[in-house]
Amino acid sequence: MEFPLDLSGSAYRDVPFEEKERLLDEVKSDLRFQDVMYGCYECGICVAACPSARFYDFSPRVIAQAVAREDADLVYTLMNDSIWDCSQCFSCDRCPRANSPGGLITIMREVAVNNALQTARKALEGYERIIYKIMSTGTQVSPDMLQPDAFPDWGTHVHEIADNLEIWRRALPPETLHTTETGWSIDDKTIIELYLIWHMTGVMDMIKGVDEGLFMILVDVMEERLEEAGYDVEFE
């Protein structure tokens, strides 16, 4: 079976070579880089172990190889496409050279997001509500939210799971017994600190780059709470 790598795709904006080099440099200068990328002799263990490679035109080896070769053109192509097919399971960490293609992809994704690459925006579209929930409440979902009427877009199989949710929960007992009610009710101090962190660490700038609509909604929510708490914060 062959997995040809389509490099001709032009679903994203081309940029000058210097810009591609800048993005590659940003990946390479990440503090974690030296621990995820040593050298690759192309043994293919990462691909053999990779669940995504079974289903997508995706190869962790190609990602590692492209970065090892400092091929800025190819790295840009992959950052606009292939890196989003990774499930971040880190099965590839069994690399005999101790590379971590998954860890490399983490960095590449962060660079893509921080630079508001078109594909980062596209890849994050489906997560808009999750990001909104995490950023506005500090939590995402609790186990009892798994109901078809709460998240219809999760697909038809959610019915099956939701119908027997109690049994599933007994089979897979989670440490936390959070419920919708408790999960989204955060105390004032925590939520204010959370919003200040989003603001001061640049997370809001990043969100603005990848999803301006979400940014505006979050600003509305946050500004009001922060103002009530006596903070005068300007979101640009």
Add this chain to the structure above:
Amino acid sequence: MRMPSSDILVIGGGPAGIQAARGIADLGYKAIVVEKRDRLGGMPDEAGYAALTPDMRDTGEAIAEMVAPILDNPGVELRFGTTATACTGVAGDFNVTLQKADGAAEDICVGSVIICTGFKHFDPGRETQQYGYYQYDDVITLVDCERMLKAKNFVRPSNGEVPERVCFIQCVGSRDRQIGNEYCSKVCCGVASKEAIEIRQQVPGCRVFVFYIDMRMYGYWENEIYWPAQEKYKVNYVKGIATEVVRKGDKLIVKGEDTTLRRPMEVPMDMVILSVGMEPSEGTEAMAKVFGVKQNKYRFIETIGGALDTVSTTVSGIFAAGACTGPADLEDSTSSGGAAAMKAIACVRKANTQIPA
């Protein structure tokens, strides 16, 4: 009646021959070393290697250290500018004719012979791709590269400029049925990687690529050369061999396939370094005939003991060591030189004890 000699003739003063002579002298026997050049050191010295593979020691320094014990050694007689031209007799009692460059001949009597006449570098004019060694100044060989690195003057031969992109093409003249050299030359992966590191050290701004079929970095060469080349010196290894080098403007374009990324490649380079392999030296071919030992299909001297005896030839009492028996690195050459010394001494001792009083 003439008494058989316990002296041992060593032909060739390279790493294998030096090691053999040293072993013979250390064990109380006499080695007669004939060397056609006027100095010891063999190919590393003759070709002007910069640093040895894999330990990257300065070649001149390392060879001088190796040669020292056999200079002014009463157990070693050195004959420079000399070759062997004829041999009669049997194990324990050979009569060998030595000839100097001026034609003067002399017969000597020895109990055993060790041939250490080594290899020659493959002539890239015979390769079956189109790399243009004799066409483009900026296409050089591993050997040319050694000389430039030794001189600390790694520049483009065509214009004297410092190169920004260079590549090695592996397996030139090796592993090739069309050429007839089906064997792997064993050292070129290590030597190319060692040179790649030296280029990165001497010209840090120059990107270095290695186009290969598979990297053969056995034993410690993996962690001592290959991994550091990739990880510390950022040498780019691309699996796929070029088929052609063409000139475009003042650049060379290397055409090949990047097999693991599944795409054809045409990449510009300032210099191309051909990783030429090993072939039997002229001396090896000549000595095989003089001593009547069988050559294998690649014209190296055939050893008859397989993996368990790497130095015995088809003629009893005649041994061979180093790269005259096939591609060999320095470790192989010195090891087999020592093994041949032991076998040769065993041969003359046995012959002497069989002579009736």
